[in-house]
Amino acid sequence: MDIQIGRGKTARRAYGIDEIALVPGQRTLDPILADTRVTIGGIEREIPILASAMDGVVDVKMAALLTELGAMGVLNLEGIQTRYTDPNPILDRIASVGKEEFVGLMQELYAEPIKPELIQQRIQDIKAQGGIAAVSLTPAGAAQYGSVVAQAQADLLFIQATVVSTAHLSPDSVTPLDLIQFCQEMPMPVVLGNCVTYDVALNLMKAGAAAILVGIGPGAACTSRGVLGVGVPQATAVADCAAAREAFAQETGRYVPVIADGGIVTGGDVCKCIACGADAVMIGSPIARAAEAPGRGYHWGMATPSPVLPRGTRINVGTTGTLAQILTGPAKLDDGTHNLLGALKTSMGTLGAKDLKEMQQVEVVIAPSLLTEGKVYQKAQQLGMGK
DSSP states (O other), X not given: XXXXXXXXXXXXXXXXXXXXXXXXXXXXXXXXXXXXXXXXXXXXXXXXXXXXXXXXXXXXXXXXXXXXXXXXXXXXXTSHHHHOSSOHHHHHHHHHSOHHHHHHHHHHHTTSXXXXXXXXXXXXXXXXXXXXXXXXXXXXXXXXXXXXXXXHTOSEEEEEOSSOOSOOOOOTTOOOOOHHHXXXXXXXXXXXXXXXXXXXXXXXXXXXXXXXXXXXXXXXXXXXXXXXXXOOOHHHHHHHHHHHHHHHHHHHSOOOOEEEESSOOSHHHHHHHHHTTOSEEEESHHHHTBTTOTTTTEEEOTTTTOSSOOOBOEEEOOXXXXXXXXXXXXXXXXXXXXXXXXXXXXXXXXXXXXXXXXXXXXXXXXXXXXTTTTOHHHHHHXXXXXX
16 A cells, blocks of 8 residues: 655555564474575576675685585676786775775775776686686676676676666667677576566566566665665565566566575575565675685675765674585574574474475565564673674
């Protein structure tokens, strides 16, 4: 039901991940029986988790390690890794400056031109280490470097921006990227995003997307919602885009996975996104906390270095454990940020969901007090869920 904001303006109520809860049904099952496999662009993964294409999260080594553990990492091809032959001194500088100097430093460092030969080298290095070469470009970057990615034979290409649509209007002097033509011509599957609405999700699927990314602004390091005032809370955004996926599959017979991107910190967040209809999730800050992550305990958004309008910041997430502990355990923390796969399997067992499709069908309730009810001591003592 629409809510009247004022005369002439109504709004639809939308819900975030923290406002909902999952309801157990009549059946439970042993978590060992829970099947968490997902297939994206013909690539099957045991863990339905993708590491975000952010410079503090994924480098060549992390992409290979994520593959080994059963997940997937996406490398940002317009970041530090393709601007500098040796990114380590640059990453050290980013981690060393204070809050006041950070924005200016990022704008300076990211002014270094992207080197096509480094795009090719990074993709080849990931593959040489046995990793899935999943890489990311903006639409403008795709128009410029798509042929380089094709030549390097990446396994998956993500076209990402704050909002991606098939109806982009440009000045006469600029030729916008034709997403339909691009998806047809690239030799590897192309994932498109981000979006938050039924209609745009449906259009991206019709354009040939191998999967779509859902989420505008919920990421821990993203400031787009504050800078632009744009976004839809993730629970509603995922549910709307998942409905588009079902309609598209019924019409065409082609199933396009939905990836919830951003705002996901704990195992419970992963579970709730899938229950809202996601097939997988993309996470940044939880992976940035891994000892192997390139960010030195820091995490920053893709739009942070913008020379005109930065829409991200650098946050100190610390280092809490190894990547294996964060993804598959054993957990060393009690706040839901370790053993994300174990949390998903245990939740599926509690809910009686044998696979991700059944998990998408579980009952969901509106529960704004879910994370605070009865947790007064945890909050007061900053323990567990009160951290």
